[in-house]
Amino acid sequence: QSVLTQPPSASGTPGQRVTISCSGSSSNIGSNTVNWYQQLPGTAPKLLIYSNNQRPSGVPDRFSGSKSGTSASLAISGLQSEDEADYYCAAWDDSLNVLVFGGGTKLTVL
Amino acid sequence: EVQLVESGGGLVQPGGSLRLSCAASGFTFSSYAMHWVRQAPGKGLEYVSAISSNGGSTYYANSVKGRFTISRDNSKNTLYLQMGSLRAEDMAVYYCARTPIAVAPPDYWGQGTLVTVSS
Numbered sequence: 103q104s105v106l107t108q109p110p111s112a113s114g115t116p117g118q119r120v121t122i123s124c125s126g127s128s129s130n131i132g133s134n135t136v137n138w139y140q141q142l143p144g145t146a147p148k149l150l151i152y153s154n155n156q157r158p159s160g161v162p163d164r165f166s167g168s169k170s171g172t173s174a175s176l177a178i179s180g181l182q183s184e185d186e187a188d189y190y191c192a193a194w195d196d197s198l199n200v201l202v203f204g205g206g207t208k209l210t211v212l
Numbered sequence: 213e214v215q216l217v218e219s220g221g222g223l224v225q226p227g228g229s230l231r232l233s234c235a236a237s238g239f240t241f242s243s244y245a246m247h248w249v250r251q252a253p254g255k256g257l258e259y260v261s262a263i264s265s266n267g268g269s270t271y272y273a274n275s276v277k278g279r280f281t282i283s284r285d286n287s288k289n290t291l292y293l294q295m296g297s298l299r300a301e302d303m304a305v306y307y308c309a310r311t312p313i314a315v316a317p318p319d320y321w322g323q324g325t326l327v328t329v330s331s
Contacts, residue, residue: 137317192317
């Protein structure tokens, strides 16, 4: 049972926009920044979004992040086949004093 | 280019010990905190431990507290994870990851090293 809650799966067709949610509490998302990671099969996680809505250099602007209260979202527009991967959100939790992750969302491009 | 290279994984019997290492390059290692994060086969990411840039502060998940010890040698640009009393549920790919401060999610990740706990 993950501290941050993500839908286990999401899907879309090429060109569509999909959104992945990440729900937490006042001790994690509500008081700290959220990062999003993309994990392609058999590879290490890669930073996609940091500080809620910032994109590292090299990440396409099709990827965007937002945060409101105790929830965060990752949006992917212009969906492409290479976006098929697992996506994770993460934030520090001030009560547990640990880094907490969402359970991951498997994105399928139909 | 930031590089994090883990080593030390392998097969260990239940109750045994193992030390993982993470060699860092391409950035000023002593200026960054570091995390260990693991991923069991077919499962999601699980936080293990974190250490501040100077090693003065350490953090552990409850599942490993008292059994694992995180440390670093800034003169060698290397992060360590000493694992003891290993259990079947500790079997996973272990990633080291860089973070600006210990109480923040990481940015760069290593490629991981597999720890197998089995008799």
